[in-house]
Amino acid sequence: xxxxxxxxxxxxxxxxxxxxxxxxxxxxxxxxxxxxxxxxxxxxxxxxxxxxxxxxxxxxxxxxxxxxxxxxxxxxxxxxxxxxxxxxxxxxxxxxxxxxxxxxxxxxxxxxxxxxxxxxxxxxxxxxxxxxxxxxxxxxxxxxxxxxxxxxxxxxxxxxxxxxxxxxxxxxxxxxxxxxxxxxxxxxxxxxxxxxxxxxxxxxxxxxxxxxxxxxxxxxxxxxxxxxxxxxxxxxxxxxxxxxxxxxxxxxxxxxxxxxxxxxxxxxxxxxxxxxxxxxxxxxxxxxxxxxxxxxxxxxxxxxxxxxxxxxxxxxxxxxxxxxxxxxxxxxxxxxxxxxxxxxxxxxxxxxxxxxxxxxxxxxxxxxxxxxxxxxxxxxxxxxxxxxxxxxxxxxx
Amino acid sequence: xxxxxxxxxxxxxxxxxxxxxxxxxxxxxxxxxxxxxxxxxxxxxxxxxxxxxxxxxxxxxxxxxxxxxxxxxxxxxxxxxxxxxxxxxxxxxxxxxxxxxxxxxxxxxxxxxxxxxxxxxxxxxxxxxxxxxxxxxxxxxxxxxxxxxxxxxxxxxxxxxxxxxxxxxxxxxxxxxxxxxxxxxxxxxxxxxxxxxxxxxxxxxxxxxxxxxxxxxxxxxxxxxxxxxxxxxxxxxxxxxxxxxxxxxxxxxxxxxxxxxxxxxxxxxxxxxxxxxxxxxxxxxxxxxxxxxxxxxxxxxxxxxxxxxxxxxxxxxxxxxxxxxxxxxxxxxxxxxxxxxxxxxxxxxxxxxxxxxxxxxxxxxxxxxxxxxxxxxxxxxxxxxxxxxxxxxxxxx
DNA sequence: CAATAGTAAATCTACTTTCCTATTACGAGG
DNA sequence: CCTCGTAATAGGAAAGTAGATTTACTATTG
Numbered sequence: 001x002x003x004x005x006x007x008x009x010x011x012x013x014x015x016x017x018x019x020x021x022x023x024x025x026x027x028x029x030x031x032x033x034x035x036x037x038x039x040x041x042x043x044x045x046x047x048x049x050x051x052x053x054x055x056x057x058x059x060x061x062x063x064x065x066x067x068x069x070x071x072x073x074x075x076x077x078x079x080x081x082x083x084x085x086x087x088x089x090x091x092x093x094x095x096x097x098x099x100x101x102x103x104x105x106x107x108x109x110x111x112x113x114x115x116x117x118x119x120x121x122x123x124x125x126x127x128x129x130x131x132x133x134x135x136x137x138x139x140x141x142x143x144x145x146x147x148x149x150x151x152x153x154x155x156x157x158x159x160x161x162x163x164x165x166x167x168x169x170x171x172x173x174x175x176x177x178x179x180x181x182x183x184x185x186x187x188x189x190x191x192x193x194x195x196x197x198x199x200x201x202x203x204x205x206x207x208x209x210x211x212x213x214x215x216x217x218x219x220x221x222x223x224x225x226x227x228x229x230x231x232x233x234x235x236x237x238x239x240x241x242x243x244x245x246x247x248x249x250x251x252x253x254x255x256x257x258x259x260x261x262x263x264x265x266x267x268x269x270x271x272x273x274x275x276x277x278x279x280x281x282x283x284x285x286x287x288x289x290x291x292x293x294x295x296x297x298x299x300x301x302x303x304x305x306x307x308x309x310x311x312x313x314x315x316x317x318x319x320x321x322x323x324x325x326x327x328x329x330x331x332x333x334x335x336x337x338x339x340x341x342x343x344x345x346x347x348x349x350x351x352x353x354x355x356x357x358x359x360x361x362x363x364x365x366x367x368x369x370x371x372x373x374x375x376x377x378x379x380x381x382x383x384x385x386x387x388x389x390x391x392x393x394x395x396x397x
Numbered sequence: 398x399x400x401x402x403x404x405x406x407x408x409x410x411x412x413x414x415x416x417x418x419x420x421x422x423x424x425x426x427x428x429x430x431x432x433x434x435x436x437x438x439x440x441x442x443x444x445x446x447x448x449x450x451x452x453x454x455x456x457x458x459x460x461x462x463x464x465x466x467x468x469x470x471x472x473x474x475x476x477x478x479x480x481x482x483x484x485x486x487x488x489x490x491x492x493x494x495x496x497x498x499x500x501x502x503x504x505x506x507x508x509x510x511x512x513x514x515x516x517x518x519x520x521x522x523x524x525x526x527x528x529x530x531x532x533x534x535x536x537x538x539x540x541x542x543x544x545x546x547x548x549x550x551x552x553x554x555x556x557x558x559x560x561x562x563x564x565x566x567x568x569x570x571x572x573x574x575x576x577x578x579x580x581x582x583x584x585x586x587x588x589x590x591x592x593x594x595x596x597x598x599x600x601x602x603x604x605x606x607x608x609x610x611x612x613x614x615x616x617x618x619x620x621x622x623x624x625x626x627x628x629x630x631x632x633x634x635x636x637x638x639x640x641x642x643x644x645x646x647x648x649x650x651x652x653x654x655x656x657x658x659x660x661x662x663x664x665x666x667x668x669x670x671x672x673x674x675x676x677x678x679x680x681x682x683x684x685x686x687x688x689x690x691x692x693x694x695x696x697x698x699x700x701x702x703x704x705x706x707x708x709x710x711x712x713x714x715x716x717x718x719x720x721x722x723x724x725x726x727x728x729x730x731x732x733x734x735x736x737x738x739x740x741x742x743x744x745x746x747x748x749x750x751x752x753x754x755x756x757x758x759x760x761x762x763x764x765x766x767x768x769x770x771x772x773x774x775x776x777x778x779x780x781x782x783x784x785x786x787x788x789x790x791x792x793x794x
Numbered sequence: 795c796a797a798t799a800g801t802a803a804a805t806c807t808a809c810t811t812t813c814c815t816a817t818t819a820c821g822a823g824g
Numbered sequence: 825c826c827t828c829g830t831a832a833t834a835g836g837a838a839a840g841t842a843g844a845t846t847t848a849c850t851a852t853t854g
Binding site for chain 1: 841842843844845846851852853854
Binding site: 404405428443465466467 | 832836
């Protein structure tokens with residue numbers, strides 16, 4: 001119930017924030033369009049734009065033409081006003097990926113430089129690693145400074161303590177690492193779970209683009225789940241929300257899978273594939289092979305797999321009731337639309353729930369893309385909020 | 398990213414809203430305290446209070462004394478500015494409760510009148526029923542009009558369609574009933590699931606009073622779960638979030654419980670009690686008897702029950718990671734602290750999760766209390782927002 | 795020549811600062 | 825024990841300021 005109170009200065013700050021937010025959302029706008037959207041008068045719009053331009057936050061990027069009268073100036077956010085560095089940190093014990101992949105983008109969202117790092121440039125010292133990656137990408141992009149760093153990590157991040165937990169990459173589990181990075185490199189830092197970032201990418205440019213909210217089911221070596229509430233992700237008290245692998249399957253019973261991880265995690269899927277005569281190093285490969293094949297064994301394997309995934313799906317659907325569930329992760333990607341249809345069928349057969357199911361629409365590295373999207377969002381919000389030097393928030397009890 | 402833009406009028410509206418919100422939150426405030434909290438100047442504070450008083454929203458309820466100088470006027474929200482009617486609608490097929498219980502309260506939250514209705518005053522016509530209850534309580538309280546109606550129903554409510562679903566009370570499942578009630582009685586109406594309302598009561602005056610967010614596990618005839626996100630409840634795409642009874646327990650296996658409802662729902666608990674030699678009409682009675690007893694059978698029954706509840710708890714804890722889970726509903730209430738301790742012990746024994754567990758602190762009808770709290774919140778918010786006749790919200794893409 | 799972009803001047807709203815008066819508690823002096 | 829002066833505070837009035845709007849004007853383009 002806390003509402004803002006203030007004087008004329010607050011008004012000006014709000015109008016600048018609103019204008020900046022519209023420029024960010026819409027890309028390019030003329031003074032006239034801005035006037036329409038904010039409801040402000042012509043002189044005020046001009047004045048606000050003058051301030052933003054002088055502050056280096058907005059720039060004129062062109063002029064209209066065609067209509068009668070003078071050509072209106074077209075304004076946009078100044079892409080050089082901030083630089084975001086996104087780094088995906090990976091646990092390489094089970095994949096062939098590089099341990100680090102990173103991208104640099106400007107405030108407009110354009111990717112300035114991107115690279116994968118097959119070996120750790122600072123060998124176990126995260127601060128050195130980030131410093132080296134930042135220097136490398138800045139040199140390639142011709143930028144001199146990074147404004148914000150967004151990390152994607154295979155573990156959970158607790159913003160309270162600034163520690164990344166459950167991470168198996170040397171040095172990265174150190175308590176207070178995030179604040180240390182912020183201090184050492186003079187930038188703002190945020191970290192997030194890789195599955196959460198994949199969900200953010202899915203919302204911005206994937207299968208969930210149009211959805212108000214959704215849940216993402218990650219089917220890889222581990223099971224994961226991200227719950228998008230529309231405006232933010234559900235993170236949980238200790239950053240542990242979505243750890244669906246721990247969901248138990250009833251009372252402990254001998255010979256039965258104990259939890260969802262042992263029912264539908266990577267090893268369980270691989271074992272299921274082997275039982276159906278498929279060979280391969282990982283679950284992903286077996287599922288990919290089965291999805292391509294037209295044999296009875298392939299049908300049986302995928303059907304059995306779908307039955308298991310449908311159980312995971314039902315847990316999420318019953319508890320959260322999202323308008324959409326997106327299947328992502330290596331196994332889902334390998335199974336594709338064929339697996340999705342089998343999952344939907346098994347889900348309808350075994351439960352009264354009717355939540356729509358999709359497979360991921362992303363082919364690029366979802367975690368890195370999500371880190372860029374998330375980092376951009378942070379920078380843009382802090383930019384807009386900083387204009388709003390809020391005077392006494394009239395706080396609640 | 399949408400921010401408000403506007404002119405001086407918006408500023409005044411915001412300052413009135415902020416002042417009203419503070420009066421609601423803090424109860425009583427002097428001009429000086431208000432000045433401190435809003436950061437506004439003396440003349441502005443006076444002017445805003447004058448406006449609110451003339452609009453009948455605020456009143457002077459007393460004067461300070463003791464200090465030097467004139468005695469400051471003490472302001473408060475005018476309790477007569479709105480009247481909230483809360484009605485708990487019940488499915489009486491399995492309990493001894495009255496089918497309707499209702500309370501009338503003023504804007505300050507004081508209960509003006511309260512009554513249970515052992516029979517339906519309009520016999521299956523919800524509009525007539527509400528009209529009769531409103532008339533009865535208004536007469537007792539000496540009020541002439543109800544501002545807002547909050548319904549608590551044993552089913553789910555979809556605000557999109559205005560229909561209450563999965564309800565077994567005659568006439569109440571009719572599509573569009575909520576809008577019909579609003580039109581026929583000339584008031585605003587909201588409805589919510591009974592478990593959600595119990596959670597709201599638990600947040601306002603129960604075990605979750607201090608918690609930022611929490612989950613409420615309802616253990617009664619049916620299983621339910623409410624997920625409080627701090628600012629709002631998770632409702633789901635179709636109002637079906639928290640339908641935890643549908644959570645499957647792995648692949649269909651003969652002789653095994655199929656879902657959480659068949660593991661820990663009322664009938665399952667009653668069967669478990671019977672297997673341990675307890676008798677009684679309902680699960681609640683058996684658990685209450687066991688909780689009072691000190692026999693080996695009681696210990697065995699409660700232990701087995703705790704094992705099952707721990708499974709339900711683990712599902713919620715793994716997926717949502719709330720900072721607190723409150724056990725509520727008849728079975729939890731009957732089991733009390735003894736059952737809670739056994740559940741915690743079983744939870745720790747079988748999972749790596751460490752979510753704190755509490756039992757409900759409410760003894761009165763949680764659903765009716767929650768309906769009052771929820772209705773009050775609605776009315777207060779719409780009151781504060783109505784002061785903020787917002788001029789073009791500078792909306793986003 | 796008609797329509798539109800942008801600026802300039804005058805006006806309005808609402809907030810702040812400063813100053814003033816009235817009211818109360820308290821203590822010193824009769 | 826009463827009275828009166830003093831300090832402190834509540835509340836209001838007057839003057840000044842920031843920021844927005846309206847209206848009028850100029851310049852530009854098809």
